[in-house]
Amino acid sequence: xxxxxxxxxxxxxxxxRAKLTGRVAVVMTMGALHDGHEALLRAARERADHVITTxxxxxxQFGPAEDLDRYPRTLESDLEICARAGADLVFAPSAREMYPxxxxxxxLNPGPxxxxxxxxxxxxxxxxxxxVVLKLLQLTRPDLTFFGEKDYQQLTLVxxxxxxxxxxxxxxxxxxxxxxxxxxxxxRNRYLSADERVAALALSAGLRAAxxxxxxxxxxxxxxxxxxxxxxxxxxVRLDYLVLLAPDLGPAPEHGPAxxxxxxxxxxxxxxxxxxxxxx
Numbered sequence: 148x149x150x151x152x153x154x155x156x157x158x159x160x161x162x163x164r165a166k167l168t169g170r171v172a173v174v175m176t177m178g179a180l181h182d183g184h185e186a187l188l189r190a191a192r193e194r195a196d197h198v199i200t201t202x203x204x205x206x207x208q209f210g211p212a213e214d215l216d217r218y219p220r221t222l223e224s225d226l227e228i229c230a231r232a233g234a235d236l237v238f239a240p241s242a243r244e245m246y247p248x249x250x251x252x253x254x255l256n257p258g259p260x261x262x263x264x265x266x267x268x269x270x271x272x273x274x275x276x277x278x279v280v281l282k283l284l285q286l287t288r289p290d291l292t293f294f295g296e297k298d299y300q301q302l303t304l305v306x307x308x309x310x311x312x313x314x315x316x317x318x319x320x321x322x323x324x325x326x327x328x329x330x331x332x333x334x335r336n337r338y339l340s341a342d343e344r345v346a347a348l349a350l351s352a353g354l355r356a357a358x359x360x361x362x363x364x365x366x367x368x369x370x371x372x373x374x375x376x377x378x379x380x381x382x383x384v385r386l387d388y389l390v391l392l393a394p395d396l397g398p399a400p401e402h403g404p405a406x407x408x409x410x411x412x413x414x415x416x417x418x419x420x421x422x423x424x425x426x427x
Contacts, residue, residue: 149230149233150226150230151200151226151229151230151234151235151236151237152235152236152237153226153237153239154236154237154238154239155238155239155240155241155244156240156244157240157244157286160236160238160240160286160287161286163236164199164236164286164287164288167196167197167199167235167236168196168197169195169196169197170194170195170196170197170290170291171195171196171197171198171199171287171288171289171290171291172191172192172194172195172197172198172199172289172290172291172292172293173191173198173199173200173201173283173284173287173289173291173292173293174187174188174191174198174199174200174201174234174292174293175200175201175203175279175280175283175292175294176200176201176202176203176225177202177203177204177205177218177334178202178203178204178219178220178221178222178225178239178334179218179219179220179221179225179334179337180202180221180224180225180228180229180334181324181332181333181334182324182332183295183297183323183324183331183332183333184228184295185228185231185232186295186321186324187293187294187295187321188200188228188229188232188233188234188293189232189233190293190319190321191291191293191319192232192233192234194291194319195289195290195291197235197236198232198233198234198235198236199234199235199236199237199238199287199289200229200234200236200237200238201237201238201239201283201287202222202225202237202238202239203238203239203240203245203279203283204218204220204242205245205275205276205279206242206246206250206275207250207251207254207271207274207275207276207278207279208269208271208272208273208275208276208279209275210269210270210271210272213269218334219334219337222239225237238283238286238287245279245282251278254274254275254278255274255277255278255281255308256274257273257274257276257277257304257308258304258307260300260303260304260307260396261273261274261277261304263396264300264388264390264396264408264410265300265301265410265419266300267388268387268388268410268417273300273301273304276301276304276305277304277305277308280305280308281308281312281314284314284316289316290316290317291316291317291318291319292305292316292317292318292319293319293320293321294318294319294320294321295320295321295322295323295324296320296321296322296323296421297323297324297331297332297333297419297420297421298419299396299406299408299421300396300408302318302320303395303396305318306318306320323420323421325351328348329348329351329352329355330344330347330348330350330351331350331351331418331419331420333418333419335416335417335418336416336418338414338415338416339413339414339416340414342383343383343413343414343416344413345383346381346382346383346384346413347383347384347413347416347418349377349378349380349381349383349384349411350378350384350409350411350418350420351420351422352377352378353373353374353375353376353377353378353389353409354374354407354409354420354421354422355422356373356374356377357370357371357373357374357377357391357407357422357424358370358407358422358423358424358425360373361405361424361425361426361427362425362427364427366401366426367391367399367400367401367405367426370391370407370424370426371389371390371391371407374389374407374409375389378409378411383413383414384411384412384413385411385412385413386409386410386411387409387410387411387412387417388408388409388410389407389408389409390407390408391405391406391407391408391424392405392406392408393405393406394406394423399426400426401426402426402427403425403426404423404424404425404426405423405424405425405426406421406422406423406424407421407422407423407424408420408421409421
């Protein structure tokens with residue numbers, strides 16, 4: 148297993164990036180890497196000559212009551228995963244390095260979709276996400292960038308940003324990686340107690356039940372009701388939202404491909420998940 152080169156400053160990143168030839172991919176992360184991140188890195192490795200990983204816990208996307216200080220920092224084990232998955236270069240800057248003048252005065256407006264779903268529950272969240280994504284795209288200058296479908300709204304907004312602003316990069320979505328019991332992999336899963344983890348299975352179970360109902364001919368509203376019942380029948384889960392929308396997160400179609408998205412809390416941990424659904 149080769150070692151990934153680690154750089155922590157913008158200047159060192161520029162020097163290292165200048166040495167990379169051919170197609171370059173970037174996978175942006177906040178660290179605490181798991182098998183889902185490794186799947187992103189391996190997907191990038193398959194399509195690019197060189198892979199850059201960024202590891203940065205972005206303060207712009209944490210609200211005042213959220214877990215910035217609590218968010219896990221595991222750089223040593225993250226570097227092992229990056230090396231195993233074939234990342235050539237890891238950029239792991241400090242907040243001061245990324246924002247030398249303090250919180251940036253200019254931030255990207257995500258538009259109406261950025262104020263819905265996660266944006267409604269976490270005001271300003273996607274302003275912070277898209278600002279750091281665009282900044283990292285400028286710094287790494289990739290041909291491709293890979294995002295997981297688990298954060299489906301993020302993937303949709305990054306794709307829209309790149310298209311609307313003519314950013315010269317291809318955005319690639321990678322399917323959600325799950326535990327054998329169906330739980331979507333997330334860095335926040337480590338916060339769950341044993342009982343909370345069992346309760347969290349209601350999210351993926353509800354999504355699967357809705358998908359099966361739609362495949363059997365249920366309408367959009369009936370499939371949504373199936374998921375709602377499955378999730379809310381679990382007393383350890385507090386539902387935030389459950390919506391069925393089009394793949395681009397516009398209004399749900401009567402027939403054809405759609406996306407079912409859920410957010411809920413179990414204990415103090417907020418989890419999200421989603422699944423593609425085909426409405427007959």
